[in-house]
Amino acid sequence: MRDHAGQSGSTEAVAFESEGNRLAGRLAHPAGPPRRVVVINGATGVPAGYYRAFADWLAETRQAAVLTWDYRDFGSSAVRPARESRARMSDWAVADQQAARDCAERRFPGLPIWVIGHSLGGLGLAYQAGLGRIERFVAVASGPVHISDHPWRYRPVAAGFWWGPAALxxxxxxxxxxxxxxGADLPGGVFRQWRRWCTTRGFSAGDPALPPPRGAELTGTARFVVASDDDLCPPATAWRHMRSFPEARHEQAVLRPEAHGLRRIGHVAPFARASRAVWPEIVGL
Structure with a gap:
């Protein structure tokens, strides 16, 4: 199914499976033949529709076919109420992200593949297969965050979230x-594992739900992007994430709102329409 996406190209609804779960996505096509395929992995609780404008911009300006999609039991992939879901964060970060990339590679065999991960969307790659086929990985606001990594002013907010009304x-x-x-209903298993990772030294290391890490298989470019005003994922946590990919060519970038005429960027807003000015810096090419 296709619908108009503006003068530059078209869009297509797609579906693919991850461990028996049907995941729903959207492919943005460039006006001409694609030169690359890009998979955008979203942040926890952020529906794929939020990334639509960014995906269309990539299709138009980078001649890319761009896949946006939702995790199992979430957003357009939800087939049951969140309270009935048995999904865990590790399912989203590894199996579902792997399935999305496999889908993109099947549709566009032989094309260079990019992965752009926002927050959780950048944390699962080191546990996936086929990393040697990735030309470019961009992790935005993504790092193994412990509650002690947050600025002092934000720590009470984080503690209140992990052990307050949300946990109850x-x-x-x-x-x-x-x-x-x-901003969207989350399965309980996702929240519980998310809390455990963010309140444990070493984050997800040693979690039996995760397979052995394979980050050393990534030999393409790994770009780590943070906002200077992101209290949830400060720059130091993103730089720590670089260690997961020791054989990759590393790039680092700090988005400063004042440099782009913005009042704030923070954790979620790098992909907002209002932040369009930072998009070239996110991609880095």
Whole structure:
């Protein structure tokens, strides 16, 4: 199914499977033959529709076919109420992200592949297969964050989220309601694993739900992008994430709102329409 995406190209609804779960996505096509395929992995609780304008911009300006998609039991991929979901964050970060990249590679065999991951979207790659086929990986606001990494002013906010009303809601209702979380209902298993990682030294290292790391297989470019005003993922955590890919060619970039005429960027807004001025710096090419 196709619908108009503006003068530059078209879009197409797609579906693919991850461990028996049907995931829904959208492909933005450039006006001419694509030169590359880009997979955008979203942040926790951020629906794929949020990245649509950025995907269309990539299709137009980078001659790319761009896949945006939602994790199992979330957004357009939800087939059951969040309280009935057994999804975990590791399922989203590894199996679902792998399935999205496999889908893109099947559709566009032989094309260079880029992966752009926002927050959680950049944390699962080191546990996936086929990293040697990736030409460019861009991790935005993505790092193994411990609660002690946050600036002092934000730590009470983080502690309140992990052990306050949100945790109580998950314990009693079985899921995290949108009003208490990042803006959309989250399965309880996602929240519990998310909290464990962010409140444990070493983040997800040693979690038996994760396969052995394979980050050394990435030999392409790995670009790590943070906003100077991001309290959730400060720059030091993103630079720490670079160690997951020791054989990659590393690039680093700090987005400063004042340099782009913006009042704020923060954790979520790098991909907002209002932040369009920073998009070339995110991609780096």
């Amino acid at each position: 809601a998950v314990r009693t209702a079985g899921y995290l309601p949108a009003r208490l979380g990042p």
